[in-house]
Amino acid sequence: MIIGLSITRDIHDWLYGAMPEWAASLTEMVLIALVYLGIFAVAGLFLVLLERRIAAWFQQRLGPNRVGFQGLLQTMADALKLLSKELTGTTKADTFLYNLAPYFVIISSLMALSVFPFTREFQAFDINIGLFFLIAVSSIGVIGILLGGWGSNNKYALIGAMRSGVQTISYELSVGLSLLTMVLLTGTLQLSQIVEVQKSGWLIVQGHIPAIVAFMIFMISGTAETNRAPFDMVEAESELGAGFHTEYSGMKFAYFFLAEFINMFIICAIATTVFFGAWLSPFGITESIPLLGVFWFLLKTLMLVFLMMWFRWTFPRLRIDQLLTLEWKYLLPMNLVNIVIMAVMVWLNLTIKF
Amino acid sequence: MSYFSEIYNGVITLLKGMSVTGKYFLNSRKGAITQQYPDNRDTLKMFERFRGEVIMPHDEKNEHTCTGCQKCEIACPNGSIEIVWDRGIDEYSGKKKKKIDKFVYHLSLCTMCGLCIDVCPTDAIKWGQNFENSVYDRTQLTRVLNRPGSKLRAGVED
Amino acid sequence: MESTTIKSNFKSEEYFINMGPQHPATHGVLRLLLTIDGEIIKKVEPDLGYIHRSIEKMCERDSYQQIVHLTDRMDYLSANINNEAVCLCVEKALELEVPERVRVIRTIIGELTRISSHCLWWGVMGMDVGALTTFFYGFRDREMLNDIFEETCGARLTMNYNVPGGLMFDIHPNFVSRVKEFIAHFKTKIPEYDRLLTENVIFQKRTKGVGILSREDAISFGASGPVARGSGYSCDVRKYHPYSALDQVDFNEPLRTEGDTFARYSVRIEEMWESLSIVEQLIDNIPEGEYRVPTKAVIKLPKGEYYQKVETARGELGVYIISTGTKSPYRLKFRSPGFSNLSLLNHIAVGGKIGDLVATMATLDLVIPDIDR
Numbered sequence: 034m035i036i037g038l039s040i041t042r043d044i045h046d047w048l049y050g051a052m053p054e055w056a057a058s059l060t061e062m063v064l065i066a067l068v069y070l071g072i073f074a075v076a077g078l079f080l081v082l083l084e085r086r087i088a089a090w091f092q093q094r095l096g097p098n099r100v101g102f103q104g105l106l107q108t109m110a111d112a113l114k115l116l117s118k119e120l121t122g123t124t125k126a127d128t129f130l131y132n133l134a135p136y137f138v139i140i141s142s143l144m145a146l147s148v149f150p151f152t153r154e155f156q157a158f159d160i161n162i163g164l165f166f167l168i169a170v171s172s173i174g175v176i177g178i179l180l181g182g183w184g185s186n187n188k189y190a191l192i193g194a195m196r197s198g199v200q201t202i203s204y205e206l207s208v209g210l211s212l213l214t215m216v217l218l219t220g221t222l223q224l225s226q227i228v229e230v231q232k233s234g235w236l237i238v239q240g241h242i243p244a245i246v247a248f249m250i251f252m253i254s255g256t257a258e259t260n261r262a263p264f265d266m267v268e269a270e271s272e273l274g275a276g277f278h279t280e281y282s283g284m285k286f287a288y289f290f291l292a293e294f295i296n297m298f299i300i301c302a303i304a305t306t307v308f309f310g311a312w313l314s315p316f317g318i319t320e321s322i323p324l325l326g327v328f329w330f331l332l333k334t335l336m337l338v339f340l341m342m343w344f345r346w347t348f349p350r351l352r353i354d355q356l357l358t359l360e361w362k363y364l365l366p367m368n369l370v371n372i373v374i375m376a377v378m379v380w381l382n383l384t385i386k387f
Numbered sequence: 388m389s390y391f392s393e394i395y396n397g398v399i400t401l402l403k404g405m406s407v408t409g410k411y412f413l414n415s416r417k418g419a420i421t422q423q424y425p426d427n428r429d430t431l432k433m434f435e436r437f438r439g440e441v442i443m444p445h446d447e448k449n450e451h452t453c454t455g456c457q458k459c460e461i462a463c464p465n466g467s468i469e470i471v472w473d474r475g476i477d478e479y480s481g482k483k484k485k486k487i488d489k490f491v492y493h494l495s496l497c498t499m500c501g502l503c504i505d506v507c508p509t510d511a512i513k514w515g516q517n518f519e520n521s522v523y524d525r526t527q528l529t530r531v532l533n534r535p536g537s538k539l540r541a542g543v544e545d
Numbered sequence: 546m547e548s549t550t551i552k553s554n555f556k557s558e559e560y561f562i563n564m565g566p567q568h569p570a571t572h573g574v575l576r577l578l579l580t581i582d583g584e585i586i587k588k589v590e591p592d593l594g595y596i597h598r599s600i601e602k603m604c605e606r607d608s609y610q611q612i613v614h615l616t617d618r619m620d621y622l623s624a625n626i627n628n629e630a631v632c633l634c635v636e637k638a639l640e641l642e643v644p645e646r647v648r649v650i651r652t653i654i655g656e657l658t659r660i661s662s663h664c665l666w667w668g669v670m671g672m673d674v675g676a677l678t679t680f681f682y683g684f685r686d687r688e689m690l691n692d693i694f695e696e697t698c699g700a701r702l703t704m705n706y707n708v709p710g711g712l713m714f715d716i717h718p719n720f721v722s723r724v725k726e727f728i729a730h731f732k733t734k735i736p737e738y739d740r741l742l743t744e745n746v747i748f749q750k751r752t753k754g755v756g757i758l759s760r761e762d763a764i765s766f767g768a769s770g771p772v773a774r775g776s777g778y779s780c781d782v783r784k785y786h787p788y789s790a791l792d793q794v795d796f797n798e799p800l801r802t803e804g805d806t807f808a809r810y811s812v813r814i815e816e817m818w819e820s821l822s823i824v825e826q827l828i829d830n831i832p833e834g835e836y837r838v839p840t841k842a843v844i845k846l847p848k849g850e851y852y853q854k855v856e857t858a859r860g861e862l863g864v865y866i867i868s869t870g871t872k873s874p875y876r877l878k879f880r881s882p883g884f885s886n887l888s889l890l891n892h893i894a895v896g897g898k899i900g901d902l903v904a905t906m907a908t909l910d911l912v913i914p915d916i917d918r
Contacts (some may be wrong), residue, residue, distance in 0.1 A: 093421075124560065343405055347401075398746075464607050
């Protein structure tokens with residue numbers, strides 16, 4: 034039915050025709066995993082480049098522009114360099130945890146990537162508790178950070194890891210509650226259903242004021258979740274050197290680094306899905322061509338990514354106690370009130386629907 | 388109420404800060420403040436007073452104006468200048484006169500203070516604008532400034 | 546921090562952390578031995594000597610002309626003011642009157658140096674509290690000043706433009722127009738600095754009420770410069786012992802009474818305005834005349850002791866020369882502002898978090914070669 038995407042259907046049919054059912058589904062899983070790994074690598078590298086170029090433009094610099102056209106291959110070259118580097122480590126490190134940590138971080142962000150509806154039919158895993166799954170999986174990553182900080186036997190790394198633990202526990206609440214506010218509107222956790230609901234107006238329009246408040250809270254706590262400036266207590270290079278990944282080098286460092294950017298992408302993708310109608314085009318202008326959904330999804334996500342980068346390159350870093358004050362004294366009470374308002378609104382049918 | 392006004396004022400100041408960086412972002416097309424150094428080598432011109440290295444200008448007849456008075460050697464705080472000299476008959480006046488054999492300049496010891504050039508009575512040495520002073524071997528930093536076969540310009544007295 | 550009296554089965558233990566000598570926040574090779582309880586700092590012990598070059602001893606070897614260039618390497622961010630200090634001291638000893646032109650030019654370049662130092666400090670201050678973009682904006686404006694210095698003095702950082710008796714050479718013909726251009730440019734940039742960092746709510750929360758230094762402590766620790774003025778201790782050498790052309794100009798001494806990090810920060814921002822106004826007052830009336838009084842090739846100071854102090858970007862720099870009548874000083878002592886300012890770090894950082902320490906240290910504006918000499 035859809036040119037371009039029907040190819041997945043064709044492959045699916047062909048696999049099931051050519052093989053026994055178990056072999057077919059196994060092959061299909063491997064294929065999908067490979068596709069998503071590809072997306073993961075490309076998206077991560079591209080985001081790193083984007084960040085560096087955008088930072089340069091904010092700072093009146095040029096940024097990387099040597100490798101490839103306008104520096105497009107720069108991060109590829111960096112990844113190659115990191116691959117070829119020696120994996121150093123401290124002698125007194127807890128070797129098992131030290132080596133395990135990067136995989137925790139990277140696998141959790143890879144898992145989260147799988148549930149996004151990039152466009153109609155382009156969703157690897159349409160689970161009925163999609164949003165819940167996302168929140169749950171994205172907070173596994175912090176275990177990796179904690180393990181890395183603990184395992185590397187470095188005091189700076191340990192402080193960084195402990196900070197990240199505190200931060201994630203606190204901000205997880207805000208992320209969950211702000212998404213819960215929107216779930217009140219949709220009535221479902223399944224991401225494809227959430228998109229379906231938004232066909233009569235994006236949720237940020239449907240829910241108007243409480244939705245905008247929820248969106249702001251989500252963006253703030255999402256930035257904190259990904260440990261990015263102004264909430265980069267975990268790395269805080271002027272305080273802790275490099276924080277939890279002080280002792281990591283080579284590809285293990287690259288895993289942490291890539292995961293950070295993928296996490297940023299994930300937070301923005303959640304915001305896109307829940308608040309801005311995922312792959313739906315504005316006013317339904319390209320509804321007939323679902324392939325363009327990918328374009329709209331990425332466009333919206335990258336706009337939000339840009340917003341997060343703008344935050345990062347403008348604001349000073351918060352102190353650890355101020356970080357907690359912001360969460361417990363400001364975001365959390367506001368969030369709880371916001372949920373009640375949203376509930377009342379849904380009850381009284383005050384939402385805007387087209 | 389101060390709770391809400393605090394939030395409001397806080398958000399306003401954050402937006403102000405973002406407007407500053409945002410303005411530069413939008414104007415980033417106008418060019419960066421940084422330079423693409425090895426690329427702009429041809430157009431890169433240092434100021435004429437820039438202290439890159441000490442040079443001894445020679446004219447087309449391979450003559451310099453260093454009389455070998457050694458004032459620069461005394462003025463130098465780090466011993467970067469060594470003058471190897473001799474006495475010889477001056478071909479113009481016929482008198483016995485101090486003559487430089489080698490004007491040795493150790494760039495590796497030089498702090499670019501400019502005292503030698505300040506003190507030189509005949510302006511025999513001056514600043515060169517070359518700033519790319521890195522070499523692979525330390526011995527290349529010890530330079531003899533007077534060219535081989537060069538001699539003192541006629542009539543130069545200190 | 547209010548202490549809680551909850552009995553706990555956990556035993557908390559203080560631990561050491563080495564901050565530096567290679568650490569992004571120590572701006573050089575300063576090593577701090579921190580005793581930390583969790584995030585809270587219990588004790589800060591600065592460990593010095595990583596770039597000690599025995600400049601004072603070297604001065605005993607050198608002639609008075611040669612001493613000047615060594616002072617560039619102390620507080621390299623206010624190199625010209627350091628040079629001026631030595632030259633003033635030598636001139637004082639020789640009872641040498643320098644021409645009016647020299648005095649005005651020295652003051653202008655000194656104030657420009659102060660602005661350039663504060664520009665760098667502002668950029669790094671922002672970077673220390675986590676706003677990386679400020680670094681580039683600060684350096685952008687500093688770059689204009691560096692170009693001015695390079696055109697006139699020949700070097701961007703270690704200028705060595707002053708000699709006992711005047712200046713090494715006259716100002717460049719472009720100097721006046723370039724400085725005016727800079728003044729016009731920089732007047733639009735300081736408000737931008739304010740919008741980007743000073744008014745930012747996060748920055749204010751980070752700095753207000755942090756690292757409080759009382760006026761009494763500032764005096765007893767021998768603090769000077771913006772650090773002391775942030776605590777309400779009026780100590781501007783330019784005001785109380787004017788040197789060069791500073792008695793001809795009209796300027797205010799910025800004072801704050803809070804004594805916290807933000808007070809020190811805002812004193813420096815205001816100093817940039819004041820320095821701009823000093824330069825503005827002088828730039829149009831640089832008197833004609835000689836740029837140098839000839840001195841003997843070998844300067845011998847009369848037997849005796851001489852002291853001259855100036856206000857560098859960091860505070861009071863004193864030059865104390867004991868001469869026995871020979872061509873080099875018997876003893877030369879620099880009273881550097883950074884050393885006394887660093888000594889109070891332990892006093893004001895204890896009880897704060899690691900982040901506070903970094904912000905506090907940034908407003909002390911340490912230049913390590915100045916401390917180690």
